Amino acid sequence: MDIIFEKVSYVYQKNTPFEHQAIQNLSFHIPSGAFVAIVGHTGSGKSTVIQHLNGLLRPTKGEVRIGEYILSSDQKIKELKQLREKVGVVFQYPEHQLFEETVVKDIAFGPQNFGVSQNEIEARTKSAFEAVGLSEELRERSPFDLSGGQMRRVAIAGILAIQPEVLVLDEPTAGLDPKGHREIMSMFKRLHRENELTTILVTHSMEDALEYADHVIILDHGTKYMEGKPEEVLIQKDKLQAVQLDVPEIIQFLFRVENIFGVKIPYQGQSIVDLASELNRLIRGDGSSE
Amino acid sequence: MEKRIVTFRNVSFRYRESLPWVLNNVSFSINADEWVAIIGHNGSGKSTIAKLMNGLLTPQEGEILVNGTPVTPETIWEIRKNIGMVFQNPDNQFVGTTVQDDVAFGLENRGFPRKEMVKRIKQTLLQVGMEAYTLHEPHRLSGGQKQRVAIAGVLAIAPQVIILDEATAMLDPRGRLEIMETMHHVKEQHNVSFIMITHDLKEVVRADRVIVMSEGKVVEIAPPRDIFAKKEKLQQSGLDIPFVAKLVDELTKLGTKLSKEPLNHDELLEELWTLYLKR
Amino acid sequence: MNNAFIVGQYVPGESMIHRLDPRSKMVIIFLFVIVVFLANSVWSYGLLTIFTVLTTLSTRIPLSYIAKGLTPVWLLIVFTFILQLVVTKEGAVLFQIISYPIYSGGVAQGAAISLRFFLLILVTSLLTLTTTPLEITDAIESLLHPLKRIKFPVHELALMMSISLRFIPTLMQETEKISKAQASRGVDFKSGPIKNRIQAIIPLLVPLFVSAFKRAEELAMAMEARGYQGGDGRTKLRELRIEGIDYLAISVFFLIVIGLFLTRV
Numbered sequence: 001m002d003i004i005f006e007k008v009s010y011v012y013q014k015n016t017p018f019e020h021q022a023i024q025n026l027s028f029h030i031p032s033g034a035f036v037a038i039v040g041h042t043g044s045g046k047s048t049v050i051q052h053l054n055g056l057l058r059p060t061k062g063e064v065r066i067g068e069y070i071l072s073s074d075q076k077i078k079e080l081k082q083l084r085e086k087v088g089v090v091f092q093y094p095e096h097q098l099f100e101e102t103v104v105k106d107i108a109f110g111p112q113n114f115g116v117s118q119n120e121i122e123a124r125t126k127s128a129f130e131a132v133g134l135s136e137e138l139r140e141r142s143p144f145d146l147s148g149g150q151m152r153r154v155a156i157a158g159i160l161a162i163q164p165e166v167l168v169l170d171e172p173t174a175g176l177d178p179k180g181h182r183e184i185m186s187m188f189k190r191l192h193r194e195n196e197l198t199t200i201l202v203t204h205s206m207e208d209a210l211e212y213a214d215h216v217i218i219l220d221h222g223t224k225y226m227e228g229k230p231e232e233v234l235i236q237k238d239k240l241q242a243v244q245l246d247v248p249e250i251i252q253f254l255f256r257v258e259n260i261f262g263v264k265i266p267y268q269g270q271s272i273v274d275l276a277s278e279l280n281r282l283i284r285g286d287g288s289s290e
Numbered sequence: 291m292e293k294r295i296v297t298f299r300n301v302s303f304r305y306r307e308s309l310p311w312v313l314n315n316v317s318f319s320i321n322a323d324e325w326v327a328i329i330g331h332n333g334s335g336k337s338t339i340a341k342l343m344n345g346l347l348t349p350q351e352g353e354i355l356v357n358g359t360p361v362t363p364e365t366i367w368e369i370r371k372n373i374g375m376v377f378q379n380p381d382n383q384f385v386g387t388t389v390q391d392d393v394a395f396g397l398e399n400r401g402f403p404r405k406e407m408v409k410r411i412k413q414t415l416l417q418v419g420m421e422a423y424t425l426h427e428p429h430r431l432s433g434g435q436k437q438r439v440a441i442a443g444v445l446a447i448a449p450q451v452i453i454l455d456e457a458t459a460m461l462d463p464r465g466r467l468e469i470m471e472t473m474h475h476v477k478e479q480h481n482v483s484f485i486m487i488t489h490d491l492k493e494v495v496r497a498d499r500v501i502v503m504s505e506g507k508v509v510e511i512a513p514p515r516d517i518f519a520k521k522e523k524l525q526q527s528g529l530d531i532p533f534v535a536k537l538v539d540e541l542t543k544l545g546t547k548l549s550k551e552p553l554n555h556d557e558l559l560e561e562l563w564t565l566y567l568k569r
Numbered sequence: 570m571n572n573a574f575i576v577g578q579y580v581p582g583e584s585m586i587h588r589l590d591p592r593s594k595m596v597i598i599f600l601f602v603i604v605v606f607l608a609n610s611v612w613s614y615g616l617l618t619i620f621t622v623l624t625t626l627s628t629r630i631p632l633s634y635i636a637k638g639l640t641p642v643w644l645l646i647v648f649t650f651i652l653q654l655v656v657t658k659e660g661a662v663l664f665q666i667i668s669y670p671i672y673s674g675g676v677a678q679g680a681a682i683s684l685r686f687f688l689l690i691l692v693t694s695l696l697t698l699t700t701t702p703l704e705i706t707d708a709i710e711s712l713l714h715p716l717k718r719i720k721f722p723v724h725e726l727a728l729m730m731s732i733s734l735r736f737i738p739t740l741m742q743e744t745e746k747i748s749k750a751q752a753s754r755g756v757d758f759k760s761g762p763i764k765n766r767i768q769a770i771i772p773l774l775v776p777l778f779v780s781a782f783k784r785a786e787e788l789a790m791a792m793e794a795r796g797y798q799g800g801d802g803r804t805k806l807r808e809l810r811i812e813g814i815d816y817l818a819i820s821v822f823f824l825i826v827i828g829l830f831l832t833r834v
Binding site: 015016017051054056081084085088089091094096097098099109110112113114144158159162 | 580630631634637743746747749750751752753754755756757771772775776779780
Binding site for chain 2: 734784793798806807
């Protein structure tokens with residue numbers, strides 16, 4: 001499902017003293033199957049964009065197209081429920097939405113709402129359990145007895161069980177420790193590949209944008225500030241710093257190397273191992289390297 | 291010998307007898323004016339340490355001393371005057387309806403006269419850079435701003451120890467930076483010990499010492515430089531290895547010998563530059 | 570956020586009405602509610618209307634915003650008016666609607682009661698529009714202070730009120746977040762049979778309660794860590810002060826009340 005934003009604006013609490021323009025004249029195109037990172041500060045309009053992706057909000061101006069579904073200010077779409085089945089959203093701190101008596105019931109809640117058959121739900125919860133790496137013995141436990149990390153996984157499994165075609169992730173690893181962060185992010189990467197999902201990662205983290213996305217959109221004050229391939233966008237230090245965003249650490253480091261040694265090592269997605277051997281050649285003055 | 295401000299002696303704690311130990315035979319001490327970082331994975335027991343320190347929880351075994359006084363139900367109110375705490379969730383510790391009311395809360399509890407309160411509120415909000423927000427309501431502030439107000443509220447009672455219990459975990463990068471800068475600023479102006487509880491190794495670089503926790507036990511106590519050198523131990527404790535440390539590791543494998551373990555880009559580049567000149 | 574929630578919400582401003590001590594405002598409104606019922610002539614109603622209109626204008630809050638806030642009230646006012654028309658059978662018959670006689674007394678009665686109702690709602694909403702909830706809490710604490718002698722927990726009540734006020738926006742945001750998260754999981758809050766809609770509240774309420782309890786627990790811990798041990802020995806940052814403009818406002822109001830007695834028949 002292609003996602004197209006066409007000159008979208010959204011105003012909160014229109015015609016009140018509290019009126020607030022969240023996004024303004026925003027246009028972009030996310031092709032089906034892409035892994036896109038949307039990056040920006042708090043208040044840049046990221047969460048407003050998310051809510052347009054499954055029809056929680058309708059644009060004040062402009063048009064949002066998600067596959068065959070169209071959202072605009074003057075028409076209300078009837079197939080809202082279908083849209084929400086196709087676009088799964090993992091909100092920030094998704095464990096706050098857990099409510100059922102048992103883990104398995106909570107995971108089944110979404111599919112049930114969308115009218116999935118009981119047999120199918122069984123199969124889906126089983127595979128969602130596997131996908132997020134929860135052990136089967138937690139099935140009948142109350143979700144409120146689990147650790148924070150486990151609750152997060154249950155909540156994510158609840159979205160995966162809906163089997164959406166588009167997966168929207170709003171800071172999915174907020175508050176997790178580094179190990180949890182790595183596990184969850186590589187799980188999404190794997191799901192993206194295996195299920196041919198369109199994945200939209202909304203994040204503050206430049207490191208994650210660089211590591212996982214194949215396209216980045218940078219928002220600032222409700223407008224699109226930059227867009228393109230991560231390795232092209234995230235190296236533009238001055239432009240990013242102008243809106244107080246950092247460049248990823250490895251790129252920062254390469255800039256410093258260039259400053260000190262007067263030699264440019266271009267960023268081309270190299271791993272730390274590659275970088276170490278490039279540096280090694282540099283300090284040994286091995287001119288034959290590049 | 292330096293003055294010890296907090297001492298844990300063989301402390302063990304669990305919430306209930308049927309549950310496993312959250313802390314298991316933990317001992318360490320913190321000196322006056324020192325900056326200590328406590329790091330560990332989620333569930334390693336690091337936050338429990340903070341709550342034991344000012345009597346919000348009581349250990350089943352062992353002894354905790356603050357300023358030489360054991361923490362007991364009789365002494366906690368006295369001890370809480372010397373230990374300020376900033377918690378993880380910016381929303382759930384903001385008591386006041388406006389910024390100045392929140393900073394005032396601790397002062398009001400301790401019966402400060404109004405004139406003194408006004409003075410201290412002004413001073414501390416200035417120190418955390420929130421003086422322009424005195425009358426703001428919490429829901430109009432960012433997470434980082436709320437946490438800075440919480441720091442001001444703690445500073446206002448002039449404690450000897452300030453504990454930041456994962457105070458940056460729920461913040462965006464900008465908010466984290468704000469808090470780190472605020473802490474440096476405060477440290478320059480006050481004689482105060484900082485205890486920073488975190489799982490982000492980037493936040494421990496400036497600490498004097500680091501306590502690494504894993505599964506309720508102290509795994510290591512050492513200055514950051516020594517901690518960064520023990521990569522395997524960090525990894526085993528479920529922590530991330532910082533970029534610089536990873537790079538150093540790979541360089542070492544290629545036969546590059548550095549004179550010391552670098553903590554940041556500057557130090558690593560300096561080492562590399564020295565080697566480059568000597569080539 | 571939902572527009573319905575902002576009705577009557579505090580609008581920041583620097584007007585004279587904003588600057589009045591909240592206790593003056595509350596006392597005036599309390600008395601106003603009583604004197605409204607004393608009006609019984611065209612002149613007396615006129616006087617109260619002029620007072621209300623001038624006060625409203627002096628808040629400098631856009632009238633369109635106030636009017637929007639009163640929308641649900643209009644319905645009630647119209648309903649009251651019609652009810653009076655139908656039930657009052659005094660005075661001359663003015664005309665008939667579908668063989669139903671409308672008396673002049675009914676029109677007068679209907680107009681008087683609707684106006685009274687309108688003035689009451691407008692004046693009380695001016696309080697919340699120009700006074701922060703915190704000021705209202707402080708005023709209540711101060712006005713109830715004498716009750717402390719009979720062991721009424723004035724401090725605890727005020728603290729409870731101010732903490733609730735502090736957390737209302739937080740919990741409202743939370744409600745919105747959870748309902749959006751559940752809507753994304755296919756819950757339909759807005760259509761379908763009543764039974765389903767009632768069931769749809771459970772996935773909203775359970776997480777909301779869980780989170781409210783967690784917040785309360787953490788807040789209690791934070792308060793304890795910050796040395797809270799109850800109201801004894803506590804001092805207060807906030808002070809209410811009666812100033813010149815309060816005396817002015819109260820004097821003006823008393824002139825209105827005197828005028829009201831003079832214009833009564």
